[in-house]
Amino acid sequence: MRVVLTGGGTGGHIYPALAIGREVSERQPGSSLLYIGTSRGLESRIVPEQGIAFEDITITGFQRSLSWENVRTVVRFVQGVRRSKQLLGKFKPDVVVGTGGYVCGPVVYAASRLGIPTLIHEQNVIPGLTNKFLSRYVNGVAVSFAESAAYFDKCPDVIFAGNPCATRVLQANRSRGFESLGMAPETPFVLVVGGSGGAKALNDAIVQMVPLIDKIPGVHFVFVTGERFYKSTEEAIQRSLPGSSNRVHVFPYIHNMPEVLAASTLFIGRAGASFLAEITSLGIPSILIPSPNVTNNHQEANARSLADAGAAVMILERDLSGKALFDHVNSIVGDPARRGIMAKASKGLGMPNAASAIYEQIIRLQQRK
Known part of the structure; x- marks a missing residue:
């Protein structure tokens, strides 16, 4: 299986993505992984240390108040989508998985426009802005807390899986x-x-x-x-x-x-x-x-x-x-x-089988393509 992982800014977004990637690699030996993040984020250091191929895009998050910086962010988003489409076209993934943080916005959105199966994972009780935006375009959502599912009512496939980091720590x-x-x-x-x-x-x-x-x-x-x-x-x-x-x-x-x-x-x-x-x-x-x-x-x-x-x-x-x-x-x-x-x-x-549940969801999304 060929999988693109994306998400960043903090370890809370990066480590779940890596846990999902490891589950895929263990369940399907020989799988290829590509991580798309930003060069300034923590992921640019952590991901290569794990031996996973890394590519970067340029994107910033929205300000909570009215600001000219938000106009620049929109421009960067459009550019990020264009860059993501180039990377996805070259790598040809079977699925794209986003785990939050503003970097996954253009990557997952680009994948959805290209018809590639997409999944996002939400770690927190209250979803982040990027995942709420993406929920209108993705094929599946996995949540860590049952209370979060109500935020993703526009997605056809939402599961209460837990956080895949729970699987790895055991x-x-x-x-x-x-x-x-x-x-x-x-x-x-x-x-x-x-x-x-x-x-x-x-x-x-x-x-x-x-x-x-x-x-x-x-x-x-x-x-x-x-x-x-x-x-x-x-x-x-x-x-x-x-x-x-x-x-x-x-x-x-x-x-x-x-x-x-x-x-x-x-x-x-x-x-x-x-x-x-x-x-x-x-x-x-x-x-x-x-x-x-x-x-x-x-x-x-x-x-x-x-x-x-x-x-x-x-x-x-x-x-x-x-x-x-x-x-x-x-x-x-x-x-x-x-x-x-x-x-x-x-x-x-605890939900120690979280990574396995998310893997099964990925397989299900692939079969529906």
């Missing part, structure tokens, strides 16, 4: 996760991640929390700061450390995140859709601090869906502090019964 090796952190197997640890780029508000709360961690004996803490915040946050943590510095591990970025996540006892972080899919697939309890700086405040809706199910605690960023974070960590880690209830609720939300 294959992660927990032992390698502990080994990569320099920990003995089964060491309890709290994993704190602010997303692919880091989150300053979360880093600041962690620095405030560090002096209190001696009150939670035996538990390690793994802080992933984001590369741009690493130096300042690591220095602040070192200044704040109590005597148990050997239980604190600070990293700018973790390349084997599925393995580390699979080994963790408690997750703290933003409410990006891919992370939520992974932790629910694994049944990990969480403390979620949704980013207030995202379109439609979709992370709060994501986090609330887990909190309402009893799988997570949600702290709004305006209420975030080191003391508040410590209190929640202590109450979860220090209470095995509560942690077990949260883990069970988390596991109950």
Whole structure:
């Protein structure tokens, strides 16, 4: 099978696309993949590292207010469609899959105009602008949350599949996760991640929390700061450390995140859709601090869906502090019964067969062509 993948800007759009691509390659060995993104997006670095062919187009997103930049964006969209048609004509894909972010707009739209079967995957409870636009043209939509299906009533084939990242994380090796952190197997640890780029508000709360961690004996803490915040946050943590510095591990970025996540006892972080899919697939309890700086405040809706199910605690960023974070960590880690209830609720939300469901939808769309 020949598949074009597109989506970008953040890891939340890129990793689901890669997970779908891997599922196709495993189910149909010898398949060819092409990823179309932007040269400025994170995908331009991540995708080639995975050994997948990469091509770029030039496109920007719409501003929320009236602006001349939106006129330029329309021009770039038209140019992006033209460039996408050239790339699609050369690659001749059997299907084109978009996973959100403005880059997939011209690519998926061009494929629909060329009569190529198209599918989009929506990771969040509240769909992004690009996917809502594309839903009028695509052949199929796969959603991660059941609540999202109502937004895509114009599409003839909508399935509640979950997020394909959930499938990949189940294959992660927990032992390698502990080994990569320099920990003995089964060491309890709290994993704190602010997303692919880091989150300053979360880093600041962690620095405030560090002096209190001696009150939670035996538990390690793994802080992933984001590369741009690493130096300042690591220095602040070192200044704040109590005597148990050997239980604190600070990293700018973790390349084997599925393995580390699979080994963790408690997750703290933003409410990006891919992370939520992974932790629910694994049944990990969480403390979620949704980013207030995202379109439609979709992370709060994501986090609330887990909190309402009893799988997570949600702290709004305006209420975030080191003391508040410590209190929640202590109450979860220090209470095995509560942690077990949260883990069970988390596991109950997981959809580990998401990648397989999306693959089957792709096959169905192909057969209808």
